[in-house]
Amino acid sequence: MKAKFLAILVVLGIVAAACAPAPTPVVIEKEVVVEKPVVKTVEVVKEVPVEKVVKETVVVEKEVVVEVVVTPTPVPKPPVGPPKVKIGALYCLTGALAEFGEAFRKTGDMAKDHFAEAGFPIEIVVADTETAAIPGVEAARMLVDVEKVHALIGAAASGVTVPIAESVSIPSEVPQISYASTSPLITVLPADEGKDFLFRTCPSDALQGVIMGKLAWDAGYKTAAVLYVNNPYGEGLAEQFKESFEFRGGKVTAMVPHDEAPAPTYVSELRKAAEAKPEVLAAISYPGHATVYLKEAIEGGFFDEFLFCDGTKSVEMPKEVGPEYLAGMFGTAPGALKGASYDVFVAEYMAYYGELPPLPFMTNTYDAITVIGLAAAKCEADGKDITPICIRDNLREVANPPGETITPGPESLKKALDLLKEGKDINYEGAAGSVDFDDAGDVVTPIEIWKYVEEAPYIATERLEMTIPPK
Template identity: 45%
Template sequence: LLQIGGIFPLTGVLAEFGEPSQKGAELAIKDLTEAGFQVEMTSRDSGSDPTESVTAASQLVSEKNAQVILTASGSETIPVAEQVTIPNQVLQISYAAVSPTVSVLPADDGHDLLFRTNVPGTAQGIVLAKTAIDKGYKKLAILYVDDALGQGTSQIFTDNFENWGGQVVAAVKHSTQVQTTYVDELTQAAVDGAEALIVISFPQHIIVFLQEAMAGQFFENFLFIMAQQTETVTNAMGSMLEGVCGTAPAVVFTDSLEKFNVRYQAEYGTLSSPIAGNAYDAVVVSTLAAYVVQAKSETLTPITIRDQLREVAGAPGERVESQIDELKRARELLQAGKPINYNGAYTDVDLDEKGDVSAPIDVWCIKNGQMVTENTFMPNNFEVVGQAGMFFDGTKDFVRSQESPLGNLVADVMLAGAKASDNTVAASFINAGSLRNSIGEGEVTHSELLMVLPLLEI
């Protein structure tokens, strides 16, 4: 019997995410049980607090012999990993930790016990930096929550924005506790000609300081990084958010997601959410891995479960989706010794060497009161494809007034692309679009090349 300990933020600043995540996990337990798997889950409230999360995890491991611990945000996930799961060699899966630190947590080095089923914030930081450059911003300020999410994602944004020629004039942190006013923080951020405010925070904080930022005319323009798509802020702020843009993990509509949505609504009478799907997937993938261990007549331990985690949710293997009948089929396939590839509700749950999943990132904007997607970046956009020995300035004022290294680079690439099909070509004009983005010194990602418009069709 697999014992799972589920820690959910049912109270505190993250409470709006607690109930749907717990419901998603409980639905997975119900579906798996009906499909013939033996699994139980004991739940605890984290209070949206790192200390309470550690206490809850310790109790679940010592009193309930939990072999898998589920955790929420990075501020809860990291201390639980450092103080409880890794020292006790217990498998941990987060369904909501966005912090980039989770991918490279020193405490997990050599252990490989920390995983997550939600998309890390690293890609969002890169995409928002690209979006800011594309919108013409040169000077920005950041207001971020002082936890693992805010600290890590703020740094990712700053590194990329400044690498592409922008300047972060202020990076101001605020407490994880909701304050009655953020005037001091806004005053610190509104300096040195900051053209917009980058917001890396949670809905309950944002509702307070965004109204103050607008009413006090600290900022007129805002860009958001959102851990999960949520309507809390838009419902509270209404028309004041018109024109605001940001990033969030994309919701890719697959057969697996459709089946999960139907099942969730039938069970609870409400629509599902990404965090509910991520919690569901965390329970399912750990249970499938545990079943492989048992099918091989091996001893069921957190380590043996960990060793099968990537095997049940990645190629090769027969595709299995999030539905009771599909889970029954998965059990039959595993019992017969055949590989499976579980495709989750909101991501494919293909866990990489860091224990992360990937998914597209949406750039959204509020238009006519609705959140609409302006652009979507695919996971391979963030692959490093080369090195740049210098900063290639692609700003309009620079490239339109003189011969530029970036212009020469694009011309060379156009010619090389044409020569690949006809070696007699002497000059090539493949795309008449103008340069619209810089390429920073150092590692060059696929997204950087895609954002330099004339390279788009190469």
């Protein structure tokens, strides 16, 4: 005998919102087929004396069941609105600095989201510089002429930042903030004299080079050779290192440049650097170069002691070279003050991406985008159009004292927007440290002393140098 029944399945979705009205249920009724096992007893008689065998078999019957599903009416998110400012982001997604590019992009995306949460949406248009001057200039020209961005961040390499400034941003009167270009040339770039369109949120190598020279001397080295990338970054840092090291009594036996484009071998350059048998090789390049020549230096017996900088601070390079060959060797890089601003940045990055920020200049990237966004917000709060000139004029107004301290993160950015609307001053204290632009558009942040270790992620911070020693 068939068993028939009506089953009602109710799925309730409840959306809790503090101020939103209760969602309206939507009822959908449909027929579905459900298989229900029914046990039947069958009697079988065998022709044996006084014996009856009973067997049970299972018969599957199909029944029609009415299923009712109740779903909530979707509650739309509050509209963010159109972007208030358009920022062109020049990232090194390919080329010798490609390892860094995606990290910069992720940091920029987080900054954009923070402004959206704070109620001041921004747009970031990304372009790849290829870590080279000509593609970098072409990318910047596209952002300025086609995308009509209000400001530029980048580039990473000084050898790309300088020609972009000279050919695109300064002639077009668009402010440009580099987050990673450390060449001392940027401080005194003739093209920007009296113009004030070139800024950076990272320190000059006039600072890093001094610390790097001191580090080599304090480590006990008396002689060193330098292998450096032949662009404003490599030239500037190499010269500052040499001056600092020799000021203390050391001797730089060779200064050997190499091309900015990665090459398959650097044996010729290594031979020149090793000719006078110096104790250590200062590797002032990018991972795309140093990965090749470090392996050749070790395998060829040219060097087994190295000194590193920000450009050769890499989580990928030890994997290729062998972490055991680099472990215990030191380097320098722009650092970040460990305080409230840095802690918020790290916590936000962990929440977004599930890892600690792995590479240098990520804090500086966040700061570059943030000061542009805040400068644009001040333009609006003052009743002015958001233009490249207005943003340029307000960078120091939002980043330098006096004013109420603003830190990274959406909550503090929202506070900044409210203060600006009230006509009050703000002072953005960045993830990398104070973003107090001087007359040349430079900032001063700590220099980090770090070293390679054998265990992933292969980099350990030793300390921060807060004061700059004599050259």
